[in-house]
Amino acid sequence: MLRSTEEIVASLRDALTGVGVVLPSLCVDPVTGASDEKFALVMLGRCNVRTAEKLASVLRGERPPVGAYAVDVRDGRVGEVMGHVGGNVQLRPFGGGREWDCQPESTGPAGQEEVLRARVRERNREARLP
Numbered sequence: 001m002l003r004s005t006e007e008i009v010a011s012l013r014d015a016l017t018g019v020g021v022v023l024p025s026l027c028v029d030p031v032t033g034a035s036d037e038k039f040a041l042v043m044l045g046r047c048n049v050r051t052a053e054k055l056a057s058v059l060r061g062e063r064p065p066v067g068a069y070a071v072d073v074r075d076g077r078v079g080e081v082m083g084h085v086g087g088n089v090q091l092r093p094f095g096g097g098r099e100w101d102c103q104p105e106s107t108g109p110a111g112q113e114e115v116l117r118a119r120v121r122e123r124n125r126e127a128r129l130p
Contacts, residue, residue, distance in 0.1 A: 069110035078118040
C-alpha cells in the first residue's frame with residue numbers, strides 16, 4: 001500500500017525529531033501537491049547552520065551527534081558535542097570555554113535534568129563574576 005505524501009512527511013519529521021534534528025520548513029511542496037503529479041515533492045526547507053551540521057553528523061552515523069549534549073562518564077561533566085576528531089568526541093562546557101576530548105564509549109546521553117543543572121551552574125558562575 002502506497003502511503004500519502006503527507007504521511008511520508010510526518011514519518012520523516014518523526015524520524016528526524018527522534019535523532020534531535022528539527023527542520024522547521026519540512027512540508028509537502030504546495031505546487032506539486034496541488035497538481036496532477038503522481039508523486040508530490042517534499043520540501044526539506046531551510047534551516048540554520050547548526051541544524052545542518054547536526055543533520056550531517058547524524059547521517060554520518062556519529063555518536064553522539066554534533067550539537068547534542070553528552071555526559072563524560074569519567075567525571076560527570078556535561079558538554080555540547082562540537083565534533084569528532086581522531087576517533088574522539090570533542091565536548092565544550094556550557095557557556096563556552098576549552099573543549100576536551102573524550103572517547104565515544106566514555107560518553108553518555110545527557111538527560112534534560114543534567115543539562116538544566118549544568119545551565120544553572122553556569123548562570124550561577126556568571127552571576128558571581130565581578
